[in-house]
Amino acid sequence: MAGFYVKKMADNPITLKRPAVRRYLAPINTASTQQLFTDCLIIGAGIAGLRAAIEAAAGGCEVIITCKKTLEDSNTWHAQGGIASVLAEEDSFESHIEDTLTTGCGINDIDVVNEVVKDGPELIKQLIDWGTEFDKVKGKIDITREGGHSHPRIAHAQGDCTGRAIAQTLIKKVQKKSNISIVQNFFAIDLITNDDNECVGVIGQAANSQKQIIWAKTTILATGGAGKLYRETTNPETATADGLAMAVRAGAILRDMEFMQFHPTTLYIAGASRALITETLRGEGAVMLDVNGDKFMSAYHPDAELAPRDIVSRAILQQMLKTNSTHVFLDIRHFDKAHFAKRFPFINEIVTSFDIDISKDLIPVRPSAHYMVGGVKTDALANTSIKNLYTCGEIASTGLHGANRLGSNSLLEGLVFGKIAGTQAAQRSKKPNGPVGLRKFRIDIPESDRSRLDTSDVLNSLRSLMWRNVGIIRFAKPLAEAQEIISFWDRYVLDKVFDSPQGWECQNILTTSLMIAKAAEARTESRGTHFRDDFPESDDEKFKTHIEFV
Numbered sequence: 001m002a003g004f005y006v007k008k009m010a011d012n013p014i015t016l017k018r019p020a021v022r023r024y025l026a027p028i029n030t031a032s033t034q035q036l037f038t039d040c041l042i043i044g045a046g047i048a049g050l051r052a053a054i055e056a057a058a059g060g061c062e063v064i065i066t067c068k069k070t071l072e073d074s075n076t077w078h079a080q081g082g083i084a085s086v087l088a089e090e091d092s093f094e095s096h097i098e099d100t101l102t103t104g105c106g107i108n109d110i111d112v113v114n115e116v117v118k119d120g121p122e123l124i125k126q127l128i129d130w131g132t133e134f135d136k137v138k139g140k141i142d143i144t145r146e147g148g149h150s151h152p153r154i155a156h157a158q159g160d161c162t163g164r165a166i167a168q169t170l171i172k173k174v175q176k177k178s179n180i181s182i183v184q185n186f187f188a189i190d191l192i193t194n195d196d197n198e199c200v201g202v203i204g205q206a207a208n209s210q211k212q213i214i215w216a217k218t219t220i221l222a223t224g225g226a227g228k229l230y231r232e233t234t235n236p237e238t239a240t241a242d243g244l245a246m247a248v249r250a251g252a253i254l255r256d257m258e259f260m261q262f263h264p265t266t267l268y269i270a271g272a273s274r275a276l277i278t279e280t281l282r283g284e285g286a287v288m289l290d291v292n293g294d295k296f297m298s299a300y301h302p303d304a305e306l307a308p309r310d311i312v313s314r315a316i317l318q319q320m321l322k323t324n325s326t327h328v329f330l331d332i333r334h335f336d337k338a339h340f341a342k343r344f345p346f347i348n349e350i351v352t353s354f355d356i357d358i359s360k361d362l363i364p365v366r367p368s369a370h371y372m373v374g375g376v377k378t379d380a381l382a383n384t385s386i387k388n389l390y391t392c393g394e395i396a397s398t399g400l401h402g403a404n405r406l407g408s409n410s411l412l413e414g415l416v417f418g419k420i421a422g423t424q425a426a427q428r429s430k431k432p433n434g435p436v437g438l439r440k441f442r443i444d445i446p447e448s449d450r451s452r453l454d455t456s457d458v459l460n461s462l463r464s465l466m467w468r469n470v471g472i473i474r475f476a477k478p479l480a481e482a483q484e485i486i487s488f489w490d491r492y493v494l495d496k497v498f499d500s501p502q503g504w505e506c507q508n509i510l511t512t513s514l515m516i517a518k519a520a521e522a523r524t525e526s527r528g529t530h531f532r533d534d535f536p537e538s539d540d541e542k543f544k545t546h547i548e549f550v
């Protein structure tokens with residue numbers, strides 16, 4: 001790795017005990033279950049999983065890529081603002097690295113930051129060669145700015161539909177490869193490991209509602225984020241932390257779980273879903289006003305509207321409290337209406353559907369859960385602590401983001417680590433004597449004698465609890481209470497056997513929520529996205545490190 005920037009932090013984490021969970025959620029028996037075999041199994045078809053599939057296939061593997069619903073259901077598909085990379089002559093790798101490190105508040109992995117930043121331009125050029133048409137001005141990629149970036153470096157496509165444009169390119173590429181099989185509507189329930197701590201495949205439920213086992217020499221977990229743990233979120237329905245919980249049950253180390261990034265500006269209209277209003281609007285001049293019509297951001301940070309996301313989110317929350325209101329406003333009345341419609345077609349469609357005329361009306365917004373910074377501990381070669389199990393994308397904690405993610409660095413991370421994971425998995429799958437499944441595999445789970453709670457009720461209450469007690473501004477007592485309440489629900493939900501995704505998702509959400517609350521309680525300082533009102537300062541001596549669940 002390049003390693004041309006500052007010194008690497010010593011890996012001396014604080015460790016917490018992983019939650020006590022049943023190893024497998026569902027009973028299974030090879031004698032009565034359909035089984036598939038492959039070299040490389042990829043769970044998740046967002047930017048990271050798709051990019052990994054292309055690389056693993058190029059490495060000569062038979063690949064199966066699965067997703068829980070269709071190929072269009074992913075966080076990637078919804079990504080708006082763009083992808084960050086050094087694309088302008090005035091910009092430099094050093095500056096992008098510096099911005100990533102500053103936002104990450106001292107706990108990034110320097111080698112990973114160097115690698116991701118330096119690989120960016122080449123992988124974006126490759127996307128262009130494969131067909132992604134980034135928006136252009138005067139024949140050059142139209143790069144814009146977002147908070148925390150000291151230079152314009154955000155490339156966007158189809159206006160504010162960058163994720164969709166990139167996903168379409170990668171999907172087309174994957175569909176053309178004869179050694180990649182795409183399995184949609186496959187709900188991965190649990191990773192299967194053998195006695196040597198090797199991942200050998202996955203148990204899932206196929207589109208026909210039957211259980212299926214996919215045995216694989218290597219498995220890449222690319223299941224994305226966890227926004228659906230919170231009542232207010234920008235994430236689509238699929239982001240239910242399944243991969244994170246599967247990894248915990250399989251014994252992988254998870255870290256940095258306290259770092260959930262809240263996006264400052266989500267459309268706030270009662271009864272409507274929380275559509276993200278991209279940060280690039282602020283990069284291109286949108287101003288924030290409180291309900292009294294007053295500007296407030298410069299009172300919170302010298303960079304005002306372009307301050308890092310965590311600061312803008314907290315500032316909004318504080319201003320909402322000060323003005324006793326449920327939201328603030330984005331003011332883009334000075335934008336050219338025709339240009340806005342072309343540059344931000346998705347947001348234009350949404351605001352228009354609510355009769356908001358941007359030349360006269362303000363856009364009501366408030367923060368919501370957006371990006372899971374923590375995840376499965378993953379090294380620079382996408383390895384996890386389980387053999388033959390790799391991770392990439394939002395589920396992975398590679399150390400790129402530290403305690404906070406710089407805007408538009410996640411699509412970039414998905415591309416870079418997707419490629420790394422695919423390369424590594426292909427090399428590993430070709431080695432002789434790799435695991436090819438277990439001849440006999442049977443899991444029996446005894447009936448629970450506790451009564452059953454309604455999972456929809458639990459999910460609604462849990463999401464509200466996470467928003468209230470484990471949200472943007474945190475204190476010791478609500479964090480402890482959240483754990484107590486989640487543990488109570490756990491007793492009635494985690495010992496049950498479900499046969500449909502809603503039950504498994506509820507179990508996954510409970511397990512992951514508990515880890516977030518535990519880690520947030522343990523980090524008695526404020527850093528990046530994690531803000532403790534009872535410990536508002538950073539404590540470098542004790543906490544300039546990671547918290548890991550082992």
Ligand SMILES: Cc1cc2nc3c(=O)[nH]c(=O)nc-3n(C[C@H](O)[C@H](O)[C@H](O)COP(=O)(O)OP(=O)(O)OC[C@H]3O[C@@H](n4cnc5c(N)ncnc54)[C@H](O)[C@@H]3O)c2cc1C
Nearest residue numbers: 044045046047048068075076081082188224393394408411
């Ligand atoms: C509204 C919005 C806007 C964003 N804008 C930007 C932006 O402008 N720039 C940027 O860099 N980032 C942005 N992000 C973040 C970025 O989109 C994500 O971090 C990134 O796309 C994650 O990619 P991924 O491949 O890791 O996961 P995803 O794209 O979320 O894909 C996850 C995949 O895993 C599958 N999966 C999940 N659980 C299971 C299961 N149990 N079984 C089988 N399959 C499963 C899903 O079906 C899906 O295919 C945005 C996010 C959102 C929600």
